[in-house]
Amino acid sequence: MPEAAAIAARHIPVLRDRVVDLARPLGARVEAPRFLDATLGLGGHSQALLEACPTAELLGLDRDREALALASARLAPFGARVHTMHSRFSASCKALDELGWQSVDFALIDIGVSSMQLDEGQRGFSLHANGPLDMRMDQGEGPSAADLVNTLPFEKLREIIATLGEDPMAQRIARAICEARARAPIRETLALADIVSQAYPRAWRAKSRHHPATRTFQALRMVVNNELGELETFLDSILARLSPGGRLCVITFHSLEDRLVKRSMRRWASGCLCPPHAPVCRCHHQPEVELLTKKPLVADREELARNPRASSAKLRACEKLAVPQALPTTEERDQESV
Numbered sequence: 001m002p003e004a005a006a007i008a009a010r011h012i013p014v015l016r017d018r019v020v021d022l023a024r025p026l027g028a029r030v031e032a033p034r035f036l037d038a039t040l041g042l043g044g045h046s047q048a049l050l051e052a053c054p055t056a057e058l059l060g061l062d063r064d065r066e067a068l069a070l071a072s073a074r075l076a077p078f079g080a081r082v083h084t085m086h087s088r089f090s091a092s093c094k095a096l097d098e099l100g101w102q103s104v105d106f107a108l109i110d111i112g113v114s115s116m117q118l119d120e121g122q123r124g125f126s127l128h129a130n131g132p133l134d135m136r137m138d139q140g141e142g143p144s145a146a147d148l149v150n151t152l153p154f155e156k157l158r159e160i161i162a163t164l165g166e167d168p169m170a171q172r173i174a175r176a177i178c179e180a181r182a183r184a185p186i187r188e189t190l191a192l193a194d195i196v197s198q199a200y201p202r203a204w205r206a207k208s209r210h211h212p213a214t215r216t217f218q219a220l221r222m223v224v225n226n227e228l229g230e231l232e233t234f235l236d237s238i239l240a241r242l243s244p245g246g247r248l249c250v251i252t253f254h255s256l257e258d259r260l261v262k263r264s265m266r267r268w269a270s271g272c273l274c275p276p277h278a279p280v281c282r283c284h285h286q287p288e289v290e291l292l293t294k295k296p297l298v299a300d301r302e303e304l305a306r307n308p309r310a311s312s313a314k315l316r317a318c319e320k321l322a323v324p325q326a327l328p329t330t331e332e333r334d335q336e337s338v
């Protein structure tokens with residue numbers, strides 16, 4: 001597939017070297033490590049991982065069939081070391097079951113849209129190339145962005161744009177959308193981009209570094225694809241499928257997503273989870289992971305110069321403890337219950 005080769009040639013995934021550095025020790029520790037890349041995208045991270053760990057096998061998932069086809073072509077030279085499946089990452093455990101893998105040594109998600117999705121007008125994510133207002137990553141499944149924009153009540157639209165888009169102009173934007181759709185349904189990306197842009201005060205529009213509709217588009221995309229729900233389900237289930245000593249690496253582009261990842265990893269890494277005022281521990285929670293990133297890793301200046309989209313990327317990683325921490329003895333438990 002020459003097109004795949006061309007895309008692959010100019011595509012360097014975000015924080016690639018950091019991801020590879022986190023995975024490389026597993027290649028040395030485990031004879032034939034198993035990797036899960038649950039957001040295959042264009043296959044850039046997977047390719048780098050397979051090159052860095054020559055005995056590793058990898059399962060790649062994506063909910064976008066077009067991305068899956070491109071990545072599969074890109075990774076074809078690795079032959080039987082690569083398995084790909086069309087799946088959401090919330091269903092990673094099911095995908096692992098299908099392959100007969102009980103556990104993995106390294107799991108990665110690099111959340112969000114791929115550059116291919118963003119650039120192609122027909123996918124409906126682009127602010128610059130016109131196309132149908134779609135935004136569904138798994139083409140054709142569930143309501144599109146046009147369905148939401150033309151049917152959601154004003155208050156719901158405002159709330160989505162304010163919370164997921166973190167746009168201070170949410171009220172004005174939601175009102176402008178409702179007025180526009182009363183005249184005619186909003187069906188195309190550039191029509192919506194223009195409506196949002198016009199809703200901004202002129203002075204704000206002039207000083208903004210990004211297109212004024214960037215945040216609204218992001219908010220709609222997150223709802224259309226249930227992105228926070230996908231992440232929560234993934235975080236709730238993946239730890240059980242990491243092998244002892246296995247590592248989890250999550251790259252996010254949105255503060256709400258990063259907060260979910262931070263909270264989950266901190267909870268897994270902590271001992272007692274009882275409320276601070278509890279006189280004795282009753283939860284008996286033991287640390288399950290060690291944090292590998294106390295603060296999120298971010299792109300350096302060189303990467304930002306090459307890829308400005310990396311500016312909001314945050315990477316957090318943890319390692320599952322090899323030996324489960326000892327549970328309290330019966331004596332200790334008895335003492336606590338006195």
Ligand SMILES: C[S@@+](CC[C@H](N)C(=O)[O-])C[C@H]1O[C@@H](n2cnc3c(N)ncnc32)[C@H](O)[C@@H]1O
Pocket residue numbers: 013014038039040041042043044045046061062063064067087088089090110111112113114115137230
């Ligand atoms: C930022 S790109 C990943 C890029 C990839 N790491 C690379 O090196 O090319 C995100 C990809 O994740 C996919 N994706 C987003 N949410 C997903 C989900 N919940 N389940 C599966 N794939 C998802 C998108 O379709 C997109 O292809």
Ligand SMILES: [Zn+2]
Pocket residue numbers: 271272273274280281282283284285
């Ligand atoms: Zn406790």
